[in-house]
Amino acid sequence: MGVSSAVAIQELLEGRAPAKKPGGSALLSGLGARLTRASNLLSPSHRDPLPTSVPGLDRLLAGGLPRGGLVELASARSSGRFSVAIAALAATTSSGESAALVDLGGHLDPQAAVAAGVELTRLLWVRPHRVKEAVASAEMLLATGFSLVVVDLGLAPVRGRFVPDAAWLRLGRTARSRGAALLLSTPYRLAGHAADAVVAMESSSALWCGTGGAPRLLEGLSSRLTLQKYARARSGLSEAVMLSVWEVPHVVIPSAARHPGLLRHLPGKVRDPSSLRSSG
Amino acid sequence: MLEGNGNAARVVAASRKARKSGIEPGMTLPQARALVPKLIARGRDRACERAAQQALLEVAETFSPRVEDAGEGVVYLDLDGHPRLLPLSAGDGRPLFSLSKGGAHAALSPLTLPSPPAGARGDSEAPSRVARDALSLPPLPAGEGRGEGRLLPLPAGEGRGEGHSRLASLARDILHAAEKGSLPARVGVAASKLAARIAASLPDTPTVVSEGSESEFLAPLPLEKLAPEMEIAAALERWGLRTVGDLARLPEGEVASRLGESGRALHATARGIDPRPLEPYLPPPAFSEGMDLEWPLASLEPFLFVGHAALERLVRRLEAQALACARLEVALKLDPDGHDVRAISLPAPTRDVKTLLTLVRLELEARPPGAAVAGFSFAAHPDQPRRAQLSLFGPAALSPDRLATTIARLAALLGAERVGSPSTVDGHVPERFALTGYAPPPPPNARVPPPQGRGLLGVRVLRPPVPLEVIVDSPDLPAGGVGSLPPLPTGEIGSPPPLPAGEGRGEGRAIPPRPISLKSPPDSTPPISGAVRVAAGPWSLEEGWWSESPADRDYWDVELANGGLYRIYRDRGAGSWFADGVYD
Numbered sequence: 001m002g003v004s005s006a007v008a009i010q011e012l013l014e015g016r017a018p019a020k021k022p023g024g025s026a027l028l029s030g031l032g033a034r035l036t037r038a039s040n041l042l043s044p045s046h047r048d049p050l051p052t053s054v055p056g057l058d059r060l061l062a063g064g065l066p067r068g069g070l071v072e073l074a075s076a077r078s079s080g081r082f083s084v085a086i087a088a089l090a091a092t093t094s095s096g097e098s099a100a101l102v103d104l105g106g107h108l109d110p111q112a113a114v115a116a117g118v119e120l121t122r123l124l125w126v127r128p129h130r131v132k133e134a135v136a137s138a139e140m141l142l143a144t145g146f147s148l149v150v151v152d153l154g155l156a157p158v159r160g161r162f163v164p165d166a167a168w169l170r171l172g173r174t175a176r177s178r179g180a181a182l183l184l185s186t187p188y189r190l191a192g193h194a195a196d197a198v199v200a201m202e203s204s205s206a207l208w209c210g211t212g213g214a215p216r217l218l219e220g221l222s223s224r225l226t227l228q229k230y231a232r233a234r235s236g237l238s239e240a241v242m243l244s245v246w247e248v249p250h251v252v253i254p255s256a257a258r259h260p261g262l263l264r265h266l267p268g269k270v271r272d273p274s275s276l277r278s279s280g
Numbered sequence: 281m282l283e284g285n286g287n288a289a290r291v292v293a294a295s296r297k298a299r300k301s302g303i304e305p306g307m308t309l310p311q312a313r314a315l316v317p318k319l320i321a322r323g324r325d326r327a328c329e330r331a332a333q334q335a336l337l338e339v340a341e342t343f344s345p346r347v348e349d350a351g352e353g354v355v356y357l358d359l360d361g362h363p364r365l366l367p368l369s370a371g372d373g374r375p376l377f378s379l380s381k382g383g384a385h386a387a388l389s390p391l392t393l394p395s396p397p398a399g400a401r402g403d404s405e406a407p408s409r410v411a412r413d414a415l416s417l418p419p420l421p422a423g424e425g426r427g428e429g430r431l432l433p434l435p436a437g438e439g440r441g442e443g444h445s446r447l448a449s450l451a452r453d454i455l456h457a458a459e460k461g462s463l464p465a466r467v468g469v470a471a472s473k474l475a476a477r478i479a480a481s482l483p484d485t486p487t488v489v490s491e492g493s494e495s496e497f498l499a500p501l502p503l504e505k506l507a508p509e510m511e512i513a514a515a516l517e518r519w520g521l522r523t524v525g526d527l528a529r530l531p532e533g534e535v536a537s538r539l540g541e542s543g544r545a546l547h548a549t550a551r552g553i554d555p556r557p558l559e560p561y562l563p564p565p566a567f568s569e570g571m572d573l574e575w576p577l578a579s580l581e582p583f584l585f586v587g588h589a590a591l592e593r594l595v596r597r598l599e600a601q602a603l604a605c606a607r608l609e610v611a612l613k614l615d616p617d618g619h620d621v622r623a624i625s626l627p628a629p630t631r632d633v634k635t636l637l638t639l640v641r642l643e644l645e646a647r648p649p650g651a652a653v654a655g656f657s658f659a660a661h662p663d664q665p666r667r668a669q670l671s672l673f674g675p676a677a678l679s680p681d682r683l684a685t686t687i688a689r690l691a692a693l694l695g696a697e698r699v700g701s702p703s704t705v706d707g708h709v710p711e712r713f714a715l716t717g718y719a720p721p722p723p724p725n726a727r728v729p730p731p732q733g734r735g736l737l738g739v740r741v742l743r744p745p746v747p748l749e750v751i752v753d754s755p756d757l758p759a760g761g762v763g764s765l766p767p768l769p770t771g772e773i774g775s776p777p778p779l780p781a782g783e784g785r786g787e788g789r790a791i792p793p794r795p796i797s798l799k800s801p802p803d804s805t806p807p808i809s810g811a812v813r814v815a816a817g818p819w820s821l822e823e824g825w826w827s828e829s830p831a832d833r834d835y836w837d838v839e840l841a842n843g844g845l846y847r848i849y850r851d852r853g854a855g856s857w858f859a860d861g862v863y864d
Contacts, residue, residue: 053733
């Protein structure tokens with residue numbers, strides 16, 4: 001293609017008629033209607049994200065886990081990371097899609113998963129021994145066509161953590177080529193620049209019923225999600241997440257935020273104003 | 281011969297002597313014993329019947345390559361082109377043979393089918409010659425129900441007498457061959473399957489029905505021989521018809537107008553017309569590939585290189601039959617002598633060569649053969665591959681073939697017990713789980729929006745539980761001003777039922793010790809250590825006290841001062857502490 005043709009195409013894209021008609025302008029004009037900037041082309045990761053049913057995470061990721069993308073969720077223990085992974089599996093399987101969990105520590109409790117809404121018949125549970133096996137398993141599962149593959153690397157320290165960066169790149173590329181969502185749940189950041197999105201999760205505190213000398217009862221966990229990296233959103237955004245021990249229906253009390261004394265005696269879900277907003 | 285248990289057992293077959301005493305198939309055992317108190321009852325042995333059927337098929341195959349397995353002890357064989365009948369082929373019609381085993385009747389008689397139109401088979405001068413070999417199971421004692429061969433009068437014609445005697449001689453040879461295999465059999469020879477089958481059911485054996493005399497042969501027989509439907513049989517009985525000939529003499533159109541299509545077909549049968557062709561028995565294909573090597577192989581890679589080609593050929597053959605490999609048997613011929621045979625079961629039928637080769641590699645690496653390999657063979661046990669209907673508007677379904685391959689590879693990589701679909705198990709012990717084969721249901725026809733999240737706090741189950749060294753406070757003096765609850769009723773962990781005020785606080789019961797510090801062994805995973813900031817509990821769990829491994833535990837939820845929310849328990853039997861879950 002000559003320089004004049006390139007200039008003509010540029011002008012077509014900018015909506016301006018070419019100042020000087022080059023040779024073959026009729027053909028270019030015909031093509032111009034169908035020409036699109038490459039940067040405007042939607043990549044698979046920008047279409048139809050996979051909701052996780054965790055409102056805070058869905059808001060951070062603009063609707064859910066991007067299909068064809070690798071999302072790394074990194075946090076220390078007892079911050080709710082595993083609960084978020086289970087919630088994502090529940091959302092995927094309950095909408096009729098197949099999902100796989102690569103569970104390095106074999107931590108899944110099927111009874112709790114059912115309570116969280118996971119359809120076990122649509123869930124493939126893989127329990128590798130080592131990180132390398134987990135990565136190899138995830139690649140096979142992505143290539144098979146699972147809509148969501150969750151790789152949970154368990155609790156720190158991760159045994160055999162020296163996985164080359166190329167492995168994570170390869171995982172991300174496989175997810176992209178298959179249009180599958182890959183959620184990497186790690187105790188600390190491992191995937192490096194291969195991750196399309198990185199979300200850090202920090203535990204604020206455990207919520208207990210009872211104070212002082214009164215008997216205690218675990219109610220739930222309050223945590224915070226912080227977006228550290230994502231091409232489609234500003235990093236640094238954060239969302240609160242409230243996780244409850246009990247399965248209770250969402251209760252919307254408009255004046256809840258103004259009566260913390262009342263909230264203390266209610267189940268955990270209605271104690272967080274952000275949770276109220278998300279449910280309402 | 282009985283089928284069933286106890287008094288509900290029904291007679292399925294009986295010897296001639298028993299039948300003469302009034303015992304009929306369908307009677308219960310008490311009914312039969314009422315007629316013959318000294319009745320000898322035997323249970324039906326289906327494996328033995330299958331073996332007898334297979335033996336009869338093998339006998340038939342020694343006389344003809346075209347054999348039909350009609351089941352229930354009946355075998356048909358095609359004698360067209362048999363060397364002993366070749367001189368009769370020209371202009372001799374289409375004799376059919378039927379061999380029957382084990383019944384009370386035996387007969388061999390020639391019948392002929394209506395001749396096909398000239399040139400229809402490209403050889404009007406030598407029409408096909410079909411023999412039918414009928415086996416009636418269960419077998420009866422040898423020697424029973426057999427009589428001398430009875431030859432029906434043949435129509436006059438040149439060479440007919442000689443051809444008839446040759447057919448009868450051949451039928452007798454079939455009988456003798458069956459007897460050598462301990463199969464008391466009966467033989468009927470005819471030009472159609474129906475006539476041959478009926479000829480084999482007659483008392484005398486062998487019976488040869490000559491060509492063109494089917495209706496004459498069938499005419500004196502009772503109508504039950506044609507096995508009409510119950511409604512038609514009742515109608516024919518009302519009409520006063522008793523024999524096949526009575527029905528054959530009726531006008532076909534009138535019978536069809538009154539009895540419908542079934543009646544018309546029965547009328548044609550009564551006239552000896554049976555257009556059903558012989559359906560040759562095809563032995564199950566043996567999918568096996570292998571080779572003898574020019575020199576023995578002692579290392580794995582060269583063997584896999586050679587084996588890859590054999591597996592590819594094997595898979596291509598399976599693919600041609602729309603089958604997949606469900607089990608692979610590897611037979612190795614060792615140098616200088618010896619064999620090593622091993623079987624590889626696959627979680628799901630697959631046709632993926634790479635997967636099969638990986639499985640072979642892992643199997644041989646796990647258990648290397650004791651000597652160099654001088655030859656090998658792969659035998660595949662075929663099965664139907666999994667199929668799925670793809671959805672147009674719903675979520676995409678997984679490709680069954682690809683899924684089976686992936687599961688097989690994962691099972692080879694990790695072990696079959698580490699791949700599958702989790703399932704719940706009744707009980708209360710938190711670490712319980714079961715694993716089943718992964719077979720997801722088809723996706724819905726339309727996309728379903730995910731329901732609202734339940735926001736539940738999950739627990740990472742630690743399998744096995746992490747042993748802990750726990751420092752507890754004094755039972756009488758709660759440490760740190762933290763109150764404690766007496767043990768609550770047994771229930772699900774994490775969801776204790778709320779206690780009404782005053783309930784459960786047993787009078788005079790000792791307050792259980794409260795953990796104030798935890799420490800796991802240095803090499804434990806995950807390491808757990810720290811002072812307890814908050815502890816809630818205990819919740820009692822008792823399960824399986826009648827079993828060898830009972831669970832009798834006091835559970836606590838503890839939050840450590842340095843972070844971490846754990847579920848720990850104290851084994852009341854041993855007094856030791858464990859962490860079996862991390863809230864996460």
